[in-house]
Amino acid sequence: MGSISEPSNASFPIIDVSQISSPEHQPQIARQITEACSTWGFLLLKNHPIPTSSVNHVFDLGHQFFSLPSSKKDPYPITPRSIGYIGPLADAKKDDKASMWFGGPPGSLDQYGLDLPPFWHDHVEEIQDFKHKCHSLVLHLLVCFALAMELPDKDFFASKHLEDNSRGNALRLLHYPSRDTSPREGGTRMGTHTDSGSVTLLFQRSAGLEVKSPSGSWVQTPCLEDTILVNLGDALAFWSGRKLRATPHRVTFETLPSGKERQSMAYFCAANPETVLEPLGGEEESVAYEANGMVIERGITVGEYGKRIMESIYGSKMKEENTKKAIEV
Ligand SMILES: O=C(O)CCC(=O)C(=O)O
Numbered sequence: 001m002g003s004i005s006e007p008s009n010a011s012f013p014i015i016d017v018s019q020i021s022s023p024e025h026q027p028q029i030a031r032q033i034t035e036a037c038s039t040w041g042f043l044l045l046k047n048h049p050i051p052t053s054s055v056n057h058v059f060d061l062g063h064q065f066f067s068l069p070s071s072k073k074d075p076y077p078i079t080p081r082s083i084g085y086i087g088p089l090a091d092a093k094k095d096d097k098a099s100m101w102f103g104g105p106p107g108s109l110d111q112y113g114l115d116l117p118p119f120w121h122d123h124v125e126e127i128q129d130f131k132h133k134c135h136s137l138v139l140h141l142l143v144c145f146a147l148a149m150e151l152p153d154k155d156f157f158a159s160k161h162l163e164d165n166s167r168g169n170a171l172r173l174l175h176y177p178s179r180d181t182s183p184r185e186g187g188t189r190m191g192t193h194t195d196s197g198s199v200t201l202l203f204q205r206s207a208g209l210e211v212k213s214p215s216g217s218w219v220q221t222p223c224l225e226d227t228i229l230v231n232l233g234d235a236l237a238f239w240s241g242r243k244l245r246a247t248p249h250r251v252t253f254e255t256l257p258s259g260k261e262r263q264s265m266a267y268f269c270a271a272n273p274e275t276v277l278e279p280l281g282g283e284e285e286s287v288a289y290e291a292n293g294m295v296i297e298r299g300i301t302v303g304e305y306g307k308r309i310m311e312s313i314y315g316s317k318m319k320e321e322n323t324k325k326a327i328e329v
């Protein structure tokens with residue numbers, strides 16, 4: 001593996017979104033965000049509207065939860081509704097990280113509380129509130145894309161990302177444990193992948209994520225206090241006619257050695273399942289859009305795309321499962 005550059009704040013896009021709701025400043029912010037998403041497919045938001053206290057609270061809850069003995073977590077494996085836990089070295093790729101998933105529309109954590117490890121029973125409201133704050137910010141970003149792409153309706157993307165969409169929106173708390181000895185030669189913390197949906201918000205407590213830079217080299221993303229890392233998924237990249245990019249990223253033992261712990265949290269937002277993915281701009285693309293070993297075809301729905309990803313990973317029995325789980329666990 002080649003060496004990984006240190007985070008470079010000089011070239012990595014960092015965008016101030018304090019005025020994202022102001023009609024006067026929105027067009028300029030929209031241009032900056034869209035430019036970053038067309039080149040890097042990643043950016044850091046600073047002065048964003050999600051209170052630091054909310055972010056820290058969910059991080060602290062996550063830390064308490066991940067510190068519990070396995071007996072309090074393992075009996076609640078992730079379910080088809082994308083609610084539940086998966087421990088280190090337990091997913092198909094044996095990645096050395098743990099995840100706690102909170103999938104589904106508002107209310108589903110109340111409705112399917114039995115899927116949750118008991119630790120979370122007293123914290124459902126806080127998690128749902130945090131998901132709601134994340135969703136509101138994603139909607140702002142989606143308006144920015146439509147404005148900068150000069151679509152006739154600035155809500156073109158946002159109106160197709162309902163918060164109560166049954167499949168799309170999930171919060172994932174991640175914990176990369178520290179160990180005295182490396183668990184496996186050649187293993188990964190999180191394998192190279194692109195996200196599948198539309199927009200991901202990533203909160204980090206320390207550095208460790210690597211992304212493919214526009215020049216093709218792997219670089220570490222900067223990790224600055226009170227910022228949110230944003231990246232895009234394949235469905236939106238395809239739908240935008242490839243104006244927006246879904247960029248490969250990963251976490252390796254090289255940048256996050258086994259002796260080092262790391263916590264992050266990702267909010268994944270995907271379009272409503274009935275949304276038809278027809279590339280905007282209308283140009284005929286001779287090169288197929290390939291992502292995570294699958295081709296996305298024109299006219300496919302977000303729901304069908306999700307189903308195919310599931311089937312490609314789990315086989316044809318998994319018809320009604322959620323997309324996120326399939327790609328990211
Ligand atoms: O741990 C991280 O920071 C990356 C998480 C990620 O890429 C994902 O969950 O899809």
Ligand SMILES: [Fe+2]
Pocket residue numbers: 193194195249
């Ligand atoms: Fe990811």
